[in-house]
Amino acid sequence: MTQSKSxxxxxxxxxxxxxDLFAEKGFRATTVREIADAAGILSxxxxxxxxxxxxxxxxxxxxxxEDVLAGYREAVRDTDDPRTAIEQIVRxxxxxxxxxxxxxxxxxxxxxxxxxxxxxxxxxTAMKEIEQTWIEQLERGRETGQFRADLDTRLTYxxxxxxxWLPTSWRSSATWSTDQIIDGLLRLLFDGIRA
Amino acid sequence: MTQSKSxxxxxxxxxxxxxDLFAEKGFRATTVREIADAAGILSxxxxxxxxxxxxxxxxxxxxxxEDVLAGYREAVRDTDDPRTAIEQIVRxxxxxxxxxxxxxxxxxxxxxxxxxxxxxxxxxTAMKEIEQTWIEQLERGRETGQFRADLDTRLTYxxxxxxxWLPTSWRSSATWSTDQIIDGLLRLLFDGIRA
DNA sequence: TGGTACCAAGCAAGCGTTCGGTCAAGGGCG
DNA sequence: CGCCCTTGACCGAACGCTTGCTTGGTACCA
Numbered sequence: 001m002t003q004s005k006s007x008x009x010x011x012x013x014x015x016x017x018x019x020d021l022f023a024e025k026g027f028r029a030t031t032v033r034e035i036a037d038a039a040g041i042l043s044x045x046x047x048x049x050x051x052x053x054x055x056x057x058x059x060x061x062x063x064x065x066e067d068v069l070a071g072y073r074e075a076v077r078d079t080d081d082p083r084t085a086i087e088q089i090v091r092x093x094x095x096x097x098x099x100x101x102x103x104x105x106x107x108x109x110x111x112x113x114x115x116x117x118x119x120x121x122x123x124x125t126a127m128k129e130i131e132q133t134w135i136e137q138l139e140r141g142r143e144t145g146q147f148r149a150d151l152d153t154r155l156t157y158x159x160x161x162x163x164x165w166l167p168t169s170w171r172s173s174a175t176w177s178t179d180q181i182i183d184g185l186l187r188l189l190f191d192g193i194r195a
Numbered sequence: 196m197t198q199s200k201s202x203x204x205x206x207x208x209x210x211x212x213x214x215d216l217f218a219e220k221g222f223r224a225t226t227v228r229e230i231a232d233a234a235g236i237l238s239x240x241x242x243x244x245x246x247x248x249x250x251x252x253x254x255x256x257x258x259x260x261e262d263v264l265a266g267y268r269e270a271v272r273d274t275d276d277p278r279t280a281i282e283q284i285v286r287x288x289x290x291x292x293x294x295x296x297x298x299x300x301x302x303x304x305x306x307x308x309x310x311x312x313x314x315x316x317x318x319x320t321a322m323k324e325i326e327q328t329w330i331e332q333l334e335r336g337r338e339t340g341q342f343r344a345d346l347d348t349r350l351t352y353x354x355x356x357x358x359x360w361l362p363t364s365w366r367s368s369a370t371w372s373t374d375q376i377i378d379g380l381l382r383l384l385f386d387g388i389r390a
Numbered sequence: 391t392g393g394t395a396c397c398a399a400g401c402a403a404g405c406g407t408t409c410g411g412t413c414a415a416g417g418g419c420g
Numbered sequence: 421c422g423c424c425c426t427t428g429a430c431c432g433a434a435c436g437c438t439t440g441c442t443t444g445g446t447a448c449c450a
Contacts, residue, residue: 010395025307029223032440044442045396053440109304112220147389148382155371155379159358166357176350184350187343192387194342205429227406239408240430248406 011049014039018056019102026109027057057106058119064103065126067096072133082141087186089133090164094182097168104168131157160189206244209234213251214297221304222252252301253314259298260321262291267328277336282381284328285359289377292363299363326352355384 017038021030032053036043050056071092075085097104106114107123114120134157141147167181176184212233216225227248231238245251266287271280292299301309302318309315329352336342362376371379 026304029307031438033438041395042397043440044398044400047441048395109221112224148386152371152375152379155375156383158362158365159379159383162361163354163358166361167353170353176347180347180350184347184354188351188354188387189383190387190389191343192383192385194385226404228404236429237431238406239432242407243429 014046014049015056015059019060022057022060023102023105027106028110028113054117054119057114060100060103061106061114061120062122064096064100065122067100068093069126069129071096072130076133076137082137082144083146083190085137086134086141086189089137090186090189091182093164094168094178094185097165098178101168104165108165108169130161134161163189209241209244210251210254214255217252217255218297218300222301223305223308249312249314252309255295255298256301256309256315257317259291259295260317262295263288264321264324266291267325271328271332277332277339278341278385280332281329281336281384284332285381285384286377288359289363289373289380292360293373296363299360303360303364325356329356358384 014035018030018035021034021038024030031043032046033043035056036046039046072089075088075092078088079085111123115123135153138147138151138153138156142149142151142153163185167176167185209230213225213230216229216233219225226238227241228238230251231241234241267284270283270287273283274280306318310318330348333342333346333348333351337344337346337348358380362371362380
């Protein structure tokens with residue numbers, strides 16, 4: 001039953017358990033005792049593996065943002081067509097978001113908490129790159145005439161990014177598959193709801 | 196300067212102060228001592244006006260949902276055209292959301308906390324009515340041929356409601372006016388981003 | 391024998407809440 | 421008019437509880 005695991009595996013296992021709780025309740029609302037309970041140990045024993053609750057959060061958030069940025073960079077590198085780039089961004093984002101549900105919940109619930117701390121300064125940096133990427137693609141699409149000329153790119157970016165990040169936080173995600181959500185989103189994005 | 200206020204005015208003033216803090220930090224993240232500080236009194240003195248922190252939240256949330264539901268009901272009562280109804284829902288919602296920023300932040304940050312308690316059972320009830328209203332209008336629009344036949348109404352509802360509720364939580368709302376956001380939203384909703 | 395993984399116990403700080411007491415304002419009453 | 425007594429608003433201090441984190445010790449495996 002109880003496989004003996006390597007140290008790094010055990011540590012990663014604890015991060016995953018903590019992440020599951022963060023994804024459900026957020027970072028601050030989750031206590032170290034709950035994390036320890038989920039792992040079947042006492043809260044004090046957690047501090048043999050991590051030096052603080054924050055460092056668990058740090059690991060989760062930085063891993064998430066690395067993956068997201070990698071997806072963004074790849075999407076704009078592989079094509080010159082803004083529509084293709086945006087579609088690729090949406091697809092890679094959705095995949096990353098479902099793999100890193102915890103990180104998203106943390107960003108949504110505890111953004112104020114994290115973004116204030118120097119330790120998490122990289123959050124703002126990453127967000128800036130994400131914003132810049134979106135706006136570049138939207139503006140290029142406007143210049144090529146693919147997108148509406150009266151498109152407010154910054155406003156549209158804010159709407160789109162948030163829309164994109166939302167479905168992940170839907171708890172009963174059993175209702176729709178990831179692909180369904182992507183399709184619904186892309187369709188809404190490009191065509192609207194009109195016939 | 197310091198007008199002597201009626202008891203109900205003082206109470207309402209306290210609710211407003213608390214709401215401002217809730218809107219910034221969420222409900223749970225705001226302490227009663229912070230609320231008291233903002234009012235210039237001690238934390239214990241708050242309990243002369245309210246019997247608990249929760250009851251302050253209750254007042255804010257129920258007032259918000261009453262206004263929102265009233266807007267929804269009026270929107271569907273005044274017209275037979277689904278597109279007009281949806282447009283009216285969007286407009287009334289946006290107005291309500293900007294008047295009740297605190298309630299929205301509370302719902303977004305602390306939904307798990309509230310929705311679990313019997314006292315806040317009306318939250319789920321109200322959400323159900325909101326969902327039903329959206330879906331009815333979307334389906335009617337599909338039947339009349341105004342909206343795409345392949346529209347997944349439930350999925351679209353989830354996307355739309357969340358999209359609609361998002362911009363309110365943007366802190367630097369100085370960047371865009373309410374009307375700008377509504378227009379961007381309705382345009383995106385009906386027409387998409389394509390030229 | 392040394393290090394890893396854990397337990398048992400506890401600490402200080404912060405939380406929402408309670409409670410006895412103070413004090414100015416104001417209406418009733420002789 | 422002047423006195424009393426109620427009342428609403430608030431203070432100061434504490435309560436019980438939970439939080440993240442620390443410490444000292446121990447079982448076990450290599």
